[in-house]
Amino acid sequence: MSLKKASILIITILLIDQISKIYIKTHFHLGEDIKVFSWFHIAFIENNGMAWGTKLSDFTTLISDRTAKLILTLFRIIAVTGIAFWLVDVTKKKKSKILIFAISIIFAGALGNIIDSVFYGILFSDSVMQVATFLPEGGGYDSIFHGNVVDMLHFPIWNGILPEQLPLIGGKHFSFFDPVFNVADMAISSGIGILIMFNKKAFHETSKTDRSDSESHSNPN
Template sequence: MSLKRASIIIILILLIDQVSKVYIKTHFELGEDFPVVSWFHIAFIENDGMAWGAKLSDFFTFISDKSSKLILTLFRIVAVIGIGFWLVDVTKKKKSKTLIFAISIIFAGALGNIIDSVLYGLLFSDSHMQVATFLPEDGGYAGVFHGKVVDMLHFPIWNGVLPEWLPFIGGKYFSFFDPVFNVADVAISTGIGILIVFNKKAFKDAPKTETPHSE
Protein backbone atom coordinates (compact mmCIF):
# COMPACT_ATOMS: atom_id res chain seq x y z
CA MET A 1 0.00 0.00 0.00
CA SER A 2 1.32 3.42 -0.97
CA LEU A 3 1.62 6.43 1.32
CA LYS A 4 -1.02 8.16 -0.84
CA ARG A 5 -3.59 5.44 -0.14
CA ALA A 6 -2.67 5.41 3.54
CA SER A 7 -3.20 9.20 3.62
CA ILE A 8 -6.67 8.81 2.09
CA ILE A 9 -7.60 6.31 4.84
CA ILE A 10 -6.29 8.70 7.51
CA ILE A 11 -8.22 11.67 6.09
CA LEU A 12 -11.48 9.67 5.88
CA ILE A 13 -11.20 8.50 9.51
CA LEU A 14 -10.32 12.01 10.67
CA LEU A 15 -13.31 13.48 8.83
CA ILE A 16 -15.76 10.97 10.33
CA ASP A 17 -14.24 11.43 13.78
CA GLN A 18 -14.22 15.22 13.78
CA VAL A 19 -17.62 15.66 12.11
CA SER A 20 -19.20 13.36 14.71
CA LYS A 21 -17.49 15.21 17.57
CA VAL A 22 -18.40 18.69 16.32
CA TYR A 23 -22.01 17.59 15.80
CA ILE A 24 -22.27 16.17 19.33
CA LYS A 25 -20.55 19.19 20.85
CA THR A 26 -22.91 21.62 19.12
CA HIS A 27 -26.16 19.64 19.56
CA PHE A 28 -25.89 17.91 22.96
CA GLU A 29 -25.45 19.06 26.52
CA LEU A 30 -22.78 17.33 28.58
CA GLY A 31 -24.25 14.13 30.04
CA GLU A 32 -27.15 13.97 27.58
CA ASP A 33 -28.05 10.42 26.56
CA PHE A 34 -30.05 9.57 23.43
CA PRO A 35 -31.02 5.88 22.98
CA VAL A 36 -30.89 4.90 19.31
CA VAL A 37 -31.83 1.32 20.17
CA SER A 38 -31.81 -0.47 23.52
CA TRP A 39 -28.19 -1.61 23.12
CA PHE A 40 -26.77 1.52 21.46
CA HIS A 41 -26.91 5.06 22.87
CA ILE A 42 -25.43 8.40 21.89
CA ALA A 43 -24.13 9.55 25.27
CA PHE A 44 -22.11 12.77 25.38
CA ILE A 45 -19.24 12.81 27.85
CA GLU A 46 -15.85 14.52 27.84
CA ASN A 47 -12.66 12.73 28.77
CA ASP A 48 -10.08 14.88 30.51
CA GLY A 49 -7.46 12.19 30.86
CA MET A 50 -6.32 8.79 29.70
CA ALA A 51 -8.35 5.67 29.01
CA TRP A 52 -11.31 5.10 31.36
CA GLY A 53 -11.06 8.74 32.46
CA ALA A 54 -7.88 8.19 34.48
CA LYS A 55 -5.44 11.06 35.00
CA LEU A 56 -1.73 11.20 35.71
CA SER A 57 -2.58 13.13 38.87
CA ASP A 58 -4.49 10.05 40.09
CA PHE A 59 -1.18 8.16 40.20
CA PHE A 60 1.21 11.02 40.98
CA THR A 61 -0.42 13.21 43.63
CA PHE A 62 2.27 15.88 43.38
CA ILE A 63 1.10 16.72 39.82
CA SER A 64 -1.85 19.09 39.47
CA ASP A 65 -4.76 18.25 37.17
CA LYS A 66 -3.75 21.09 34.84
CA SER A 67 -0.13 19.94 34.62
CA SER A 68 -1.30 16.36 34.21
CA LYS A 69 -3.43 17.36 31.22
CA LEU A 70 -0.55 19.28 29.61
CA ILE A 71 1.90 16.40 30.07
CA LEU A 72 -0.58 13.91 28.60
CA THR A 73 -1.29 16.11 25.57
CA LEU A 74 2.42 16.66 24.88
CA PHE A 75 3.03 12.91 25.24
CA ARG A 76 0.26 12.22 22.72
CA ILE A 77 1.83 14.67 20.26
CA VAL A 78 5.26 13.03 20.57
CA ALA A 79 3.66 9.59 20.19
CA VAL A 80 1.72 10.52 17.05
CA ILE A 81 4.85 12.06 15.49
CA GLY A 82 6.65 8.76 16.15
CA ILE A 83 3.77 6.79 14.60
CA GLY A 84 3.86 9.12 11.58
CA PHE A 85 7.57 8.46 11.01
CA TRP A 86 6.90 4.72 11.38
CA LEU A 87 4.16 4.91 8.75
CA VAL A 88 6.41 6.72 6.27
CA ASP A 89 9.18 4.19 6.90
CA VAL A 90 7.03 1.08 6.34
CA THR A 91 5.53 2.51 3.15
CA LYS A 92 9.00 3.31 1.77
CA LYS A 93 10.15 -0.22 2.58
CA LYS A 94 6.96 -1.61 0.98
CA LYS A 95 5.97 -3.62 4.04
CA SER A 96 2.74 -5.61 4.15
CA LYS A 97 -0.60 -3.94 3.43
CA THR A 98 -1.86 -5.26 6.77
CA LEU A 99 0.88 -3.45 8.68
CA ILE A 100 0.49 -0.20 6.75
CA PHE A 101 -3.30 -0.25 7.16
CA ALA A 102 -3.05 -0.91 10.91
CA ILE A 103 -0.52 1.88 11.46
CA SER A 104 -2.61 4.25 9.33
CA ILE A 105 -5.77 3.84 11.38
CA ILE A 106 -3.84 4.01 14.67
CA PHE A 107 -2.26 7.27 13.47
CA ALA A 108 -5.64 8.66 12.40
CA GLY A 109 -7.24 7.80 15.74
CA ALA A 110 -4.38 9.25 17.78
CA LEU A 111 -4.40 12.44 15.70
CA GLY A 112 -8.18 12.73 16.06
CA ASN A 113 -7.98 12.75 19.84
CA ILE A 114 -5.01 15.13 19.80
CA ILE A 115 -7.09 17.67 17.86
CA ASP A 116 -9.62 17.60 20.73
CA SER A 117 -6.93 18.00 23.39
CA VAL A 118 -5.07 20.80 21.63
CA LEU A 119 -7.84 22.86 20.02
CA TYR A 120 -11.30 22.13 21.44
CA GLY A 121 -10.73 24.26 24.53
CA LEU A 122 -10.19 27.24 22.24
CA LEU A 123 -12.87 26.44 19.66
CA PHE A 124 -15.87 25.69 21.89
CA SER A 125 -17.63 27.10 24.92
CA ASP A 126 -18.35 24.86 27.90
CA SER A 127 -20.99 22.12 27.48
CA HIS A 128 -22.10 21.97 31.11
CA MET A 129 -25.89 22.61 31.34
CA GLN A 130 -25.86 24.02 27.79
CA VAL A 131 -25.12 23.21 24.17
CA ALA A 132 -21.64 24.48 23.30
CA THR A 133 -21.06 27.33 20.86
CA PHE A 134 -18.45 27.05 18.13
CA LEU A 135 -15.97 29.96 18.22
CA PRO A 136 -17.68 31.81 21.13
CA GLU A 137 -17.11 35.56 21.29
CA ASP A 138 -15.92 35.44 24.90
CA GLY A 139 -13.42 32.66 24.21
CA GLY A 140 -13.39 28.91 24.70
CA TYR A 141 -13.64 26.88 27.88
CA ALA A 142 -9.88 26.21 28.18
CA GLY A 143 -6.52 27.20 26.78
CA VAL A 144 -4.46 25.47 24.11
CA PHE A 145 -3.40 21.90 25.07
CA HIS A 146 -6.14 21.74 27.73
CA GLY A 147 -9.15 20.70 25.67
CA LYS A 148 -11.22 17.63 26.52
CA VAL A 149 -11.74 14.61 24.26
CA VAL A 150 -15.35 14.21 23.11
CA ASP A 151 -16.85 10.72 23.51
CA MET A 152 -20.33 9.64 22.45
CA LEU A 153 -20.60 5.95 21.50
CA HIS A 154 -22.14 3.81 24.23
CA PHE A 155 -23.18 0.16 23.93
CA PRO A 156 -25.10 -0.93 27.06
CA ILE A 157 -25.59 -4.43 25.66
CA TRP A 158 -26.55 -6.14 28.92
CA ASN A 159 -26.97 -5.36 32.60
CA GLY A 160 -28.40 -7.32 35.49
CA VAL A 161 -27.61 -9.58 38.41
CA LEU A 162 -25.28 -12.47 37.64
CA PRO A 163 -26.36 -16.05 38.46
CA GLU A 164 -25.59 -17.18 42.01
CA TRP A 165 -23.72 -20.27 40.79
CA LEU A 166 -20.90 -18.18 39.27
CA PRO A 167 -17.80 -18.23 41.56
CA PHE A 168 -16.77 -14.96 43.21
CA ILE A 169 -19.09 -12.72 41.13
CA GLY A 170 -22.36 -14.62 41.43
CA GLY A 171 -25.30 -12.56 42.69
CA LYS A 172 -23.57 -9.25 41.90
CA TYR A 173 -24.84 -6.56 39.54
CA PHE A 174 -22.92 -6.50 36.26
CA SER A 175 -23.09 -4.14 33.29
CA PHE A 176 -21.64 -4.74 29.84
CA PHE A 177 -20.46 -2.51 28.19
CA ASP A 178 -19.97 0.66 30.29
CA PRO A 179 -17.19 2.67 28.57
CA VAL A 180 -18.17 5.53 26.25
CA PHE A 181 -15.79 6.14 23.35
CA ASN A 182 -15.46 7.80 19.94
CA VAL A 183 -14.53 6.98 16.33
CA ALA A 184 -10.85 7.75 16.99
CA ASP A 185 -10.82 5.23 19.86
CA VAL A 186 -12.37 2.61 17.55
CA ALA A 187 -9.63 3.24 14.97
CA ILE A 188 -6.85 2.92 17.54
CA SER A 189 -8.31 -0.24 19.09
CA THR A 190 -8.92 -1.82 15.68
CA GLY A 191 -5.38 -1.06 14.53
CA ILE A 192 -3.85 -2.52 17.68
CA GLY A 193 -6.15 -5.55 17.39
CA ILE A 194 -5.00 -6.15 13.81
CA LEU A 195 -1.35 -6.02 14.87
CA ILE A 196 -2.02 -8.55 17.65
CA VAL A 197 -4.32 -10.98 15.81
CA PHE A 198 -2.58 -10.81 12.43
CA ASN A 199 0.92 -10.33 13.82
CA LYS A 200 2.68 -12.79 11.49
CA LYS A 201 0.93 -11.46 8.41
CA ALA A 202 1.53 -7.82 9.36
CA PHE A 203 5.24 -8.18 10.05
CA LYS A 204 5.99 -10.70 7.32
CA ASP A 205 8.90 -9.58 5.17
CA ALA A 206 8.20 -9.00 1.52
CA PRO A 207 9.52 -11.83 -0.69
CA LYS A 208 12.99 -11.15 -1.96
CA THR A 209 13.51 -11.06 -5.67
CA GLU A 210 16.41 -13.14 -6.87
CA THR A 211 18.93 -11.50 -9.12
CA PRO A 212 19.80 -13.61 -12.14
CA HIS A 213 23.35 -15.00 -12.13
CA SER A 214 25.44 -14.27 -15.14
CA GLU A 215 26.87 -17.38 -16.82
Protein backbone atom coordinates (compact mmCIF):
# COMPACT_ATOMS: atom_id res chain seq x y z
CA MET A 1 0.00 0.00 0.00
CA SER A 2 1.38 3.39 -1.00
CA LEU A 3 1.53 6.43 1.28
CA LYS A 4 -1.08 8.10 -0.94
CA LYS A 5 -3.57 5.26 -0.42
CA ALA A 6 -2.78 5.21 3.30
CA SER A 7 -3.43 8.97 3.46
CA ILE A 8 -6.81 8.57 1.74
CA LEU A 9 -7.75 5.87 4.27
CA ILE A 10 -6.67 8.07 7.18
CA ILE A 11 -8.60 11.11 5.90
CA THR A 12 -11.73 8.98 5.36
CA ILE A 13 -11.66 7.62 8.93
CA LEU A 14 -10.96 11.09 10.33
CA LEU A 15 -13.90 12.61 8.45
CA ILE A 16 -16.31 9.89 9.63
CA ASP A 17 -15.03 10.24 13.19
CA GLN A 18 -15.18 14.02 13.37
CA ILE A 19 -18.49 14.39 11.53
CA SER A 20 -20.11 11.91 13.92
CA LYS A 21 -18.66 13.70 16.96
CA ILE A 22 -19.63 17.17 15.80
CA TYR A 23 -23.16 15.95 15.04
CA ILE A 24 -23.49 14.44 18.52
CA LYS A 25 -22.10 17.56 20.20
CA THR A 26 -24.49 19.85 18.33
CA HIS A 27 -27.61 17.66 18.59
CA PHE A 28 -27.38 15.83 21.94
CA HIS A 29 -26.97 16.94 25.53
CA LEU A 30 -24.53 15.10 27.77
CA GLY A 31 -26.00 11.82 29.02
CA GLU A 32 -28.70 11.62 26.34
CA ASP A 33 -29.36 8.05 25.24
CA ILE A 34 -31.38 7.05 22.17
CA LYS A 35 -32.31 3.41 21.64
CA VAL A 36 -31.83 2.49 17.98
CA PHE A 37 -32.15 -1.26 18.53
CA SER A 38 -32.30 -3.30 21.73
CA TRP A 39 -28.59 -4.07 21.21
CA PHE A 40 -27.46 -0.65 19.95
CA HIS A 41 -27.83 2.80 21.50
CA ILE A 42 -26.55 6.27 20.68
CA ALA A 43 -25.39 7.39 24.12
CA PHE A 44 -23.51 10.70 24.43
CA ILE A 45 -20.79 10.74 27.05
CA GLU A 46 -17.46 12.57 27.31
CA ASN A 47 -14.18 11.04 28.41
CA ASN A 48 -11.63 13.39 29.94
CA GLY A 49 -9.13 10.72 30.87
CA MET A 50 -7.53 7.57 29.58
CA ALA A 51 -9.22 4.34 28.56
CA TRP A 52 -12.19 3.28 30.70
CA GLY A 53 -12.38 6.78 32.18
CA THR A 54 -9.28 6.43 34.36
CA LYS A 55 -7.05 9.43 35.03
CA LEU A 56 -3.36 9.88 35.75
CA SER A 57 -4.35 11.72 38.91
CA ASP A 58 -6.08 8.55 40.15
CA PHE A 59 -2.65 7.03 40.76
CA THR A 60 -0.98 9.94 42.55
CA THR A 61 -1.90 12.99 44.62
CA LEU A 62 1.13 14.91 43.38
CA ILE A 63 -0.66 16.32 40.34
CA SER A 64 -4.08 17.85 39.82
CA ASP A 65 -6.70 16.59 37.37
CA ARG A 66 -5.94 19.47 34.99
CA THR A 67 -2.20 18.84 35.06
CA ALA A 68 -2.81 15.14 34.52
CA LYS A 69 -5.09 15.94 31.58
CA LEU A 70 -2.43 18.18 30.02
CA ILE A 71 0.25 15.50 30.45
CA LEU A 72 -2.03 12.91 28.85
CA THR A 73 -2.80 15.15 25.86
CA LEU A 74 0.88 15.95 25.29
CA PHE A 75 1.74 12.25 25.56
CA ARG A 76 -0.91 11.47 22.93
CA ILE A 77 0.58 14.08 20.61
CA ILE A 78 4.07 12.59 21.01
CA ALA A 79 2.70 9.07 20.48
CA VAL A 80 0.79 9.95 17.32
CA THR A 81 3.87 11.75 15.96
CA GLY A 82 5.84 8.57 16.47
CA ILE A 83 3.15 6.54 14.70
CA ALA A 84 3.26 9.00 11.77
CA PHE A 85 7.02 8.52 11.37
CA TRP A 86 6.54 4.74 11.60
CA LEU A 87 3.89 4.86 8.87
CA VAL A 88 6.11 6.89 6.53
CA ASP A 89 9.00 4.51 7.19
CA VAL A 90 7.07 1.30 6.45
CA THR A 91 5.58 2.73 3.27
CA LYS A 92 9.01 3.84 2.01
CA LYS A 93 10.40 0.38 2.74
CA LYS A 94 7.37 -1.21 1.02
CA LYS A 95 6.44 -3.37 4.00
CA SER A 96 3.38 -5.64 3.95
CA LYS A 97 -0.03 -4.16 3.09
CA ILE A 98 -1.44 -5.58 6.33
CA LEU A 99 1.13 -3.68 8.41
CA ILE A 100 0.62 -0.41 6.55
CA PHE A 101 -3.19 -0.75 6.76
CA ALA A 102 -3.07 -1.46 10.51
CA ILE A 103 -0.73 1.44 11.27
CA SER A 104 -2.85 3.76 9.11
CA ILE A 105 -6.09 3.08 10.98
CA ILE A 106 -4.34 3.24 14.37
CA PHE A 107 -2.89 6.62 13.39
CA ALA A 108 -6.28 7.87 12.16
CA GLY A 109 -7.98 6.83 15.39
CA ALA A 110 -5.31 8.33 17.62
CA LEU A 111 -5.36 11.59 15.67
CA GLY A 112 -9.16 11.70 15.82
CA ASN A 113 -9.16 11.56 19.63
CA ILE A 114 -6.29 14.06 19.85
CA ILE A 115 -8.38 16.59 17.92
CA ASP A 116 -11.04 16.29 20.64
CA SER A 117 -8.51 16.66 23.47
CA VAL A 118 -6.69 19.63 21.96
CA PHE A 119 -9.46 21.67 20.32
CA TYR A 120 -12.95 20.73 21.52
CA GLY A 121 -12.62 22.72 24.75
CA ILE A 122 -12.31 25.96 22.77
CA LEU A 123 -14.59 25.01 19.86
CA PHE A 124 -17.75 24.04 21.78
CA SER A 125 -19.79 25.28 24.71
CA ASP A 126 -20.67 22.94 27.56
CA SER A 127 -23.03 20.03 26.89
CA VAL A 128 -24.43 19.66 30.42
CA MET A 129 -28.24 19.89 30.28
CA GLN A 130 -28.01 21.58 26.88
CA VAL A 131 -26.94 21.04 23.29
CA ALA A 132 -23.48 22.50 22.70
CA THR A 133 -22.88 25.45 20.40
CA PHE A 134 -20.06 25.41 17.87
CA LEU A 135 -17.75 28.45 18.25
CA PRO A 136 -19.80 30.10 21.05
CA GLU A 137 -19.44 33.85 21.50
CA GLY A 138 -18.39 33.58 25.14
CA GLY A 139 -15.73 30.99 24.42
CA GLY A 140 -15.67 27.23 24.82
CA TYR A 141 -16.13 25.09 27.91
CA ASP A 142 -12.37 24.87 28.59
CA SER A 143 -8.94 25.91 27.34
CA ILE A 144 -6.82 24.39 24.58
CA PHE A 145 -5.39 20.92 25.42
CA HIS A 146 -8.20 20.36 27.96
CA GLY A 147 -11.02 19.17 25.71
CA ASN A 148 -13.01 15.98 26.35
CA VAL A 149 -13.19 13.06 23.94
CA VAL A 150 -16.71 12.50 22.58
CA ASP A 151 -18.08 8.94 22.76
CA MET A 152 -21.48 7.79 21.51
CA LEU A 153 -21.57 4.15 20.36
CA HIS A 154 -23.05 1.74 22.90
CA PHE A 155 -23.79 -1.93 22.31
CA PRO A 156 -25.67 -3.39 25.33
CA ILE A 157 -25.88 -6.81 23.68
CA TRP A 158 -26.73 -8.82 26.80
CA ASN A 159 -27.78 -7.96 30.32
CA GLY A 160 -28.81 -10.43 33.02
CA ILE A 161 -27.93 -12.85 35.80
CA LEU A 162 -25.27 -15.45 35.08
CA PRO A 163 -26.11 -19.14 35.67
CA GLU A 164 -25.48 -20.32 39.24
CA GLN A 165 -23.31 -23.22 38.09
CA LEU A 166 -20.60 -20.94 36.72
CA PRO A 167 -17.61 -20.85 39.13
CA LEU A 168 -16.87 -17.57 40.94
CA ILE A 169 -19.22 -15.42 38.83
CA GLY A 170 -22.37 -17.58 38.90
CA GLY A 171 -25.52 -15.82 40.10
CA LYS A 172 -24.02 -12.36 39.62
CA HIS A 173 -25.36 -9.61 37.38
CA PHE A 174 -23.44 -9.22 34.12
CA SER A 175 -23.77 -6.97 31.09
CA PHE A 176 -22.01 -7.18 27.73
CA PHE A 177 -20.81 -4.75 27.03
CA ASP A 178 -20.79 -1.50 28.97
CA PRO A 179 -18.11 0.72 27.37
CA VAL A 180 -19.27 3.59 25.16
CA PHE A 181 -16.82 4.42 22.38
CA ASN A 182 -16.39 6.27 19.08
CA VAL A 183 -15.19 5.65 15.52
CA ALA A 184 -11.62 6.59 16.45
CA ASP A 185 -11.60 3.98 19.23
CA MET A 186 -12.87 1.38 16.74
CA ALA A 187 -10.04 2.23 14.36
CA ILE A 188 -7.39 1.95 17.07
CA SER A 189 -8.77 -1.34 18.43
CA SER A 190 -9.14 -2.81 14.93
CA GLY A 191 -5.58 -1.86 14.00
CA ILE A 192 -4.14 -3.37 17.17
CA GLY A 193 -6.28 -6.48 16.67
CA ILE A 194 -4.98 -6.89 13.11
CA LEU A 195 -1.36 -6.62 14.29
CA ILE A 196 -1.99 -9.26 16.95
CA MET A 197 -3.96 -11.69 14.79
CA PHE A 198 -1.84 -11.34 11.65
CA ASN A 199 1.47 -10.70 13.36
CA LYS A 200 3.57 -12.98 11.14
CA LYS A 201 2.10 -11.66 7.89
CA ALA A 202 2.25 -8.04 9.04
CA PHE A 203 5.92 -8.16 10.03
CA HIS A 204 7.05 -10.65 7.38
CA GLU A 205 10.36 -9.59 5.85
CA THR A 206 10.54 -10.28 2.12
CA SER A 207 13.80 -12.06 1.40
CA LYS A 208 16.08 -11.17 -1.52
CA THR A 209 15.13 -14.47 -3.18
CA ASP A 210 11.41 -13.61 -2.89
CA ARG A 211 12.01 -10.16 -4.39
CA SER A 212 14.06 -11.50 -7.29
CA ASP A 213 11.47 -14.18 -8.01
CA SER A 214 8.74 -11.54 -7.96
CA GLU A 215 10.71 -9.28 -10.30
CA SER A 216 11.42 -12.15 -12.70
CA HIS A 217 7.71 -13.01 -12.87
CA SER A 218 6.75 -9.40 -13.48
CA ASN A 219 9.51 -8.96 -16.11
CA PRO A 220 9.63 -12.23 -18.11
CA ASN A 221 11.86 -10.67 -20.79
